[in-house]
Amino acid sequence: MQRSDVTRDDGTWMGLSLDVPDGRRPGLCVFSAGQRLMVSQLSRPVLLAVVDERLQGVDFWRTDEYRSFVPPLRADVGRALAGSPERWAHRFAQYLIDSSGSPMHEGRWLLSCESPLRRWRHADDPHAEYWSSMLVEGHPDGYLDWFMHSHSWEVLPLRPMPAAEDSRVKAYRKQAREGTLPPVLLWWVSGLDCHLILDGHARLAAAIAESVEPPLLQLHRTVPRDDLAARIDEAVGFYEDELARLAELRAVHGPTVPDGAATAGPQLVRLLHDLDAAEQPTWAWPLPGGEERWLRLAGEVTAGRDWPP
Template identity: 75%
Template sequence: MQRIDVTRDDGTWAGLSLDVRDRHQPDLCVHTAGPRLLVSQLSRPVLLAVVEEPLQGVHFRRADTARALSGSPERWAHRFARYLSDSPGSPLHEGRWLLTCESPILHGRHPTTSHAEHWSSMLVEGDPDGYIDWYLHSHSWEVLPLRPMPGPGDSRVKAYRKQVREGTLPPVLLWWVSGLDCHLILDGHARLAAAIAESVEPPLLQVHRTAARDDLAAGIEDAVGAYESALARFAGLRAFHGPTVPDGAATTGPQFARLLHDLHTARQPTWS
């Protein structure tokens, strides 16, 4: 597996691109049959689900899974990348993936809502049965534990609450699954419970599929062609109208940079 750091326009770290090869069948994967979904790990059922008509949500039944760790997003991304690559129960399969701390679920809290209230509302309830409400919660903002969440009195949660207060809590590892339109907790149930108990925003790392190598190369080629055409058009206008026409690179450069960033990081549907 090849790992490449992905940076923003200003050079700050945005995520870790994972280029997985020679791993045709993931050990943690999604199976589908009509409206039914099965998440299995090493052929062991972890989660059963049925999509409700008319596509307003999904009923699920959980089985189990989890572990623990601590540090900065970059350092933890590399640690989790090794964990995902070496673990016999990983969702990774051949293709390109992104491990990132930039998750859409970090931007949905209303200023008047506490972190404890917000993250508690994000958790999909139900043990062993439950329901993911696509109508009530849009934009893939729900988080589905793969085992019952431990309570605030749990010994692991108590230990992690100390790390929360010290600012050293390891991130919670989420896997975005398009067929469920929510995030599954791969690692960090107790850490998330500790963050909720302390009413702070938990550190997160999210893993999802990104564009395949061939699709990425084609997208970059198209983007470069469009950018060069735009530069030539601005150059022609400046030659005719003079310096009143804005510089082409300054005008179209930021959009080109964002497009390249999105090509490297955009979520792709989960294989099933």
């Protein structure tokens, strides 16, 4: 796997671009059968979902079969890497690529410390209140409401969130107060329009209990490397064509026509940044056996309950 740094317009670090070689299949992946989805880890269903016919939301069922591929993070490691999302990103990138139970497959990914989740919080809202509101409730079943929360990028835990008095949460609460809490690892899944927690359920619970902003690392697919060069050429070509068009107008109408550098230049910068960082749809594989198999699996994991409602 190749890693390269991705920076903001001002040159500060914002994430790692991860190029995964061809042929790698994920251990944690999304399968689809019409409007029915299944998230599976090493052949174990961890989440079943049905998209509403009117596309207003998703009914889901968690199976409690998800297992984090990240080993326990010691407090001394948290102190050593505190305040360095870049070093944490390199550490988590290694867990992602080394584990057979991670969602990494061939293509290009971004592991970023930036997340749209941060942009939604009003400055006056307590962290505990905001992050609690972003958690999708319900266990084992629940509902992702796209009508009320369209593009709010909620967070769906892959197992029940531990209580504030849980022993692991208590240990992490001390780190949250000290500012040494390791990041929560999220995976953006476009078919659900939400983030899944890959690792850090207890750390997020600790941040909420202490009402501090949780450090985050968000994983999502981005523009594949084989498409990137062509799309960069396309963006640069548009920039050059725009400057040439305005130059022709200036030759006719004089310097009252802008040369375009003040508008086309920043637009090119934004386009190139988006190519490095923009989210791409999550891959989903056709579920072998289709809807019939999905229904059979749903009957097994729900013990025959009348689900979805």
